[in-house]
Amino acid sequence: xxxxxxxxxxxxxxxxxxxxxxxxxxxxxxxxxxxxxxxxxxxxxxxxxxxxxxxxxxxxxxxxxxxxxxxxxxxxxxxxxxxxxxxxxxxxxxxxxxxxxxxxxxxxxxxxxxxxxxxxxxxxxxxxxxxxxxxxxxxxxxxxxxxxxxxxxxxxxxxxxxxxxxxxxxxxxxxxxxxxxxxxxxxxxxxxxxxxxxxxxxxxxxxxxxxxxxxxxxxxxxxxxxxxxxxxxxxx
RNA sequence: UGUCCGCUAGUUCUUC
Numbered sequence: 001x002x003x004x005x006x007x008x009x010x011x012x013x014x015x016x017x018x019x020x021x022x023x024x025x026x027x028x029x030x031x032x033x034x035x036x037x038x039x040x041x042x043x044x045x046x047x048x049x050x051x052x053x054x055x056x057x058x059x060x061x062x063x064x065x066x067x068x069x070x071x072x073x074x075x076x077x078x079x080x081x082x083x084x085x086x087x088x089x090x091x092x093x094x095x096x097x098x099x100x101x102x103x104x105x106x107x108x109x110x111x112x113x114x115x116x117x118x119x120x121x122x123x124x125x126x127x128x129x130x131x132x133x134x135x136x137x138x139x140x141x142x143x144x145x146x147x148x149x150x151x152x153x154x155x156x157x158x159x160x161x162x163x164x165x166x167x168x169x170x171x172x173x174x175x176x177x178x179x180x181x182x183x184x185x186x187x188x189x190x191x192x193x194x195x196x197x198x199x200x201x202x203x204x205x206x207x208x209x210x211x212x213x214x215x216x217x218x219x220x221x222x223x224x225x226x227x228x229x230x231x232x233x234x235x236x
Numbered sequence: 237u238g239u240c241c242g243c244u245a246g247u248u249c250u251u252c
Contacts, residue, residue, distance in 0.1 A: 002243045009244060037244045044245095047252080069245040076246075107246040138247040145249095173248050180249075209249040216250095 001027065005034045012042025033067055041073040049081030066093070068102050075108035084116035103131040107139050114143025119152065134165050141174035145181065153178035169201050176210035183218035205233045 004027050011020035024031070024039045036059045043052035056074045059066065066074070071094050078087040091109060099105045106129055113122035122143065126136055137160045144153035157175050160167060172195045179188040188211055195201045208231040215224035228235055 005243045012244095032243095034244045039244095041245060067245090072245040074245095102246095104246045109246095111247065135247045140247090142247055168247095170248050177249060204248090206249040211249095213250060 001030050001032055001035065004030075005032075005038050008035065008038040008042065012038060012045060015046070017042050017046055017048065031064070033064055033070065036064055037067070037069045037073055040070065040077065044073050044077035044080060047080040049077040049079075049083065052077035053081075053083075053086060066097070068099050068105055071097075071099055072104045072108040075105070075112045079108075079112045079115045082116050084113075084118060087112045087116055100125075101129070103133070103135075106131055107136050110136060111139045111143060114140060115146050117147065119143065119147070132163070132165065134168055134171070137163075137165065138168070138170045138174055141171060141178070145174045145178035148178070148181040150178045150182045150184060150187075167199055167201065169204055169207070172201060173204075173206045173210065176207055176214070180210045180214040180217065183214060185214050185218045185220060188214040208233060 004023050007023045008020045011017070011023065020039060020042045024035065027035060036055065040052045040055050040059075043049070043055065052074060056066070056070070056077075059070070071090065074090055075087065078090060094100050094105055094109065100109070106125060110122040110125050113119065113125070119140075122140060126132065126140060129136065137156065140156045141153050141160070144150075144156065153175055157171070160171065172191065175191055176188055179191065192203065192207065192211060195207070196203060208227065212224050212228050215221075215227065
């Protein structure tokens with residue numbers, strides 16, 4: 001079963017969800033909780049939230065008790081399909097199981113709430129938790145970016161900067177993508193500069209993509225193209 | 237019978 005679980009995981013991560021499912025089905029009744037989790041996260045990582053949720057319900061029906069891994073995974077699936085009502089149902093289960101304080105489950109809950117448009121709930125969880133760390137901050141910032149809300153993303157970012165948990169490259173992917181969605185070129189550039197100069201965070205491929213996106217959306221096509229050609233990464 | 241361990245989980249550009 002462990003070998004099969006690993007196969008499901010590998011297929012899922014390599015984008016062959018159908019092959020993962022074939023292995024999953026071959027195992028038949030020998031599934032353990034890891035088998036279910038590996039298959040659920042495989043679906044979640046490919047934005048197949050419906051399939052993940054169907055599997056989650058089936059797992060519960062068959063009497064397999066979801067663990068922290070299951071909840072973190074199913075919440076990611078819920079985020080991908082923006083299903084706030086499913087998310088709330090899952091949250092109730094999380095509370096019943098006493099998993100709300102787990103940092104993985106908590107950040108998944110926050111991610112789900114903010115992406116599903118309920119940033120007040122995400123904020124509330126954040127204020128209550130003892131895990132105000134880089135990842136939970138990032139979850140808020142990235143979530144606001146997904147919702148095209150630069151002001152809220154910036155607001156979170158500034159609060160994060162004032163606090164004592166460090167910013168990282170993911171923080172800036174969130175902030176820069178929020179700028180990009182709003183076509184805020186000047187802000188993109190100044191944040192990018194602050195990232196490298198004040199915070200000594202090395203720019204990644206994603207950061208350059210955000211800048212190119214930002215330039216492109218605001219009509220600066222020549223600049224976008226020249227940045228694309230001069231960035232220290234292979235374009236795709 | 238129980239507990240623990242081994243395979244699985246959170247924040248990440250564009251498009252959807």
